[in-house]
Amino acid sequence: MVRVGLIGFGMAGQAFHAPVIRGVKGMELACILERRGTRAQEKYPDVPVARTLDELLADKEIQLCVIATPNDSHFELARACLLAGRDVVVDKPFAPTLAESQKLVRFAAERGRLITVYQDRRWDGDFGTVKKIVQSGRLGTIVEYECRYDRFRLEPKANAWREKADQPGAGVLFDLGPHVIDQALVLFGEPRAITASAFCERETSRVDDSFDVCLEYPGLRAMGRARIIAYAPGPHFLIHGTKGSFVKYGMDPQEARLRGENCPQGLDWGTGWGEEVEELWGTLSLVGEPSVKVKTERGDYRGFYANVRDAIEKRVPLEVTPEQALRTMRAVILAHKSSRERRTVEWGEAVE
Numbered sequence: 071m072v073r074v075g076l077i078g079f080g081m082a083g084q085a086f087h088a089p090v091i092r093g094v095k096g097m098e099l100a101c102i103l104e105r106r107g108t109r110a111q112e113k114y115p116d117v118p119v120a121r122t123l124d125e126l127l128a129d130k131e132i133q134l135c136v137i138a139t140p141n142d143s144h145f146e147l148a149r150a151c152l153l154a155g156r157d158v159v160v161d162k163p164f165a166p167t168l169a170e171s172q173k174l175v176r177f178a179a180e181r182g183r184l185i186t187v188y189q190d191r192r193w194d195g196d197f198g199t200v201k202k203i204v205q206s207g208r209l210g211t212i213v214e215y216e217c218r219y220d221r222f223r224l225e226p227k228a229n230a231w232r233e234k235a236d237q238p239g240a241g242v243l244f245d246l247g248p249h250v251i252d253q254a255l256v257l258f259g260e261p262r263a264i265t266a267s268a269f270c271e272r273e274t275s276r277v278d279d280s281f282d283v284c285l286e287y288p289g290l291r292a293m294g295r296a297r298i299i300a301y302a303p304g305p306h307f308l309i310h311g312t313k314g315s316f317v318k319y320g321m322d323p324q325e326a327r328l329r330g331e332n333c334p335q336g337l338d339w340g341t342g343w344g345e346e347v348e349e350l351w352g353t354l355s356l357v358g359e360p361s362v363k364v365k366t367e368r369g370d371y372r373g374f375y376a377n378v379r380d381a382i383e384k385r386v387p388l389e390v391t392p393e394q395a396l397r398t399m400r401a402v403i404l405a406h407k408s409s410r411e412r413r414t415v416e417w418g419e420a421v422e
Contacts, residue, residue: 072379073100075132075156077123077147078139079110082161085328086190086371087138088114093339094375096383101126123147127154133382136188137161140231141239145170148185152177157184157382162248164399166239168421171399175392184381186388187395188374191249192256194322195344195369199352200307202367204257208356209311215257216293216308217250219321220300226274235276242296243268243281243405250294251405252398254285258292260397261285265414266405271299283405286414307352314359318352322369344369 074091076083079102091099092114102110103120110119120126126135127150135151136159137144145165151158158178164171164187178185191197204212226233232240243266254261263286268278275298285292307318324344327333334340346366355361373389380386403421408414 071096071098072134072382073098073129073132074134074136075101075103075120075126075129076136076138077103077126077151078137078161079104079107080138081329083138084109084113085325085333086188087136087161089328089333089335090190090371090375091136092336093334093372094379095337096379097375100132101129123150127151127156133157134159134184134378138188140237141166141244142237144239145174148174149177152181152183152185155181155183157378159186159188159378161188162252162398163187163239163244163402164248164395166244168396168399168403171396175396178392184378184388185392186378186381186390187248187398189248189252189390189395189398190371190374191253191322192389193369193371193373194324195346195367196307196318196320196322196352197253198367198369199364200253200309200316200318201257203316203354203364204309208313208354209309209316210313212290212309212311214291214293214308214310215254216295216305217253218293218295218297218304218306218308219246219250220297220303222301223298224272226272226276226279233275233277233279237277241268241278242298243278243283243409244402246296247281247283247294247402247405248398250296251283251285251401252394254292254294255394255397255401258285258287258290261287261292261401261417263414263416264401264404264408266408268406268409271297278409281405281409283401285401314354314356316352316354316364318350318366320346320350322346324369324371328371339372 104110266283268281279298283294
């Protein structure tokens with residue numbers, strides 16, 4: 071049994087970590103660090119609640135610490151947990167700077183501890199579908215790939231740290247950028263260059279609420295986009311190749327379930343978890359053939375933590391390696407640099 075201490079009980083801790091950890095056989099949510107408030111105690115009365123990191127780390131049987139706090143606290147909290155001899159999962163985007171992320175990877179290696187980043191969107195059913203189609207070669211040579219997150223919210227959330235200009239690691243490029251960039255890197259590897267624009271669509275925004283990121287490869291452009299004013303969303307995935315195209319609307323259903331009233335509380339998530347309704351299946355159109363609907367693969371975020379469990383107990387390879395996490399962070403930081411300097415940046419350029 072891998073005993074887990076969850077640090078932070080905001081939206082990420084409540085929706086994307088606590089229920090997923092409790093849904094994995096062989097893992098126990100042993101403690102939640104919530105500095106103030108009673109949400110953790112109310113939702114999980116059987117789980118001890120700590121008010122300080124020292125209090126959580128006092129439980130020597132906690133082996134894995136999960137950091138789900140604002141981005142500017144990731145480095146210090148992860149370092150303290152590694153120093154205390156614990157393995158660590160950090161919520162994306164790792165840390166506000168590449169230098170801090172690299173220090174954490176070195177620090178973990180020096181102490182023989184596991185460190186990884188919570189890239190749960192690799193376990194989206196639609197991404198699993200896209201990955202299979204891309205790797206199958208059915209589209210021929212892929213020349214254009216796009217993944218976009220379209221939302222509609224006309225006003226910033228009150229007191230949300232992600233929307234404060236003075237908060238390191240704030241803004242939607244730090245928030246959603248790691249998802250779309252990580253997926254593109256999984257599919258296509260390191261790009262030759264990056265061209266990006268992070269901008270505000272709302273007059274009331276004080277930090278970027280939308281972005282365009284282009285990862286440039288020989289003969290291929292992989293786009294990641296996010297919009298905050300998109301009442302009629304565009305395709306979530308759009309892929310064009312020399313033998314056809316794949317178009318997919320709609321988001322993976324897991325997030326809505328985890329953030330809703332019917333969020334699972336234990337190991338039983340039901341037989342239909344992560345299955346998408348047929349109306350949202352993507353369309354595959356191949357040259358000379360009639361278009362067909364492609365059933366979306368079943369998504370399951372529990373796969374991330376099941377892999378972490380096995381990496382700790384059985385020494386199996388991590389699905390999200392520290393090297394991959396650093397690669398994604400480099401791309402995010404380079405995208406910010408490209409946007410700030412209004413130019414294309416090469417993959418090997420120095421970053422702050």
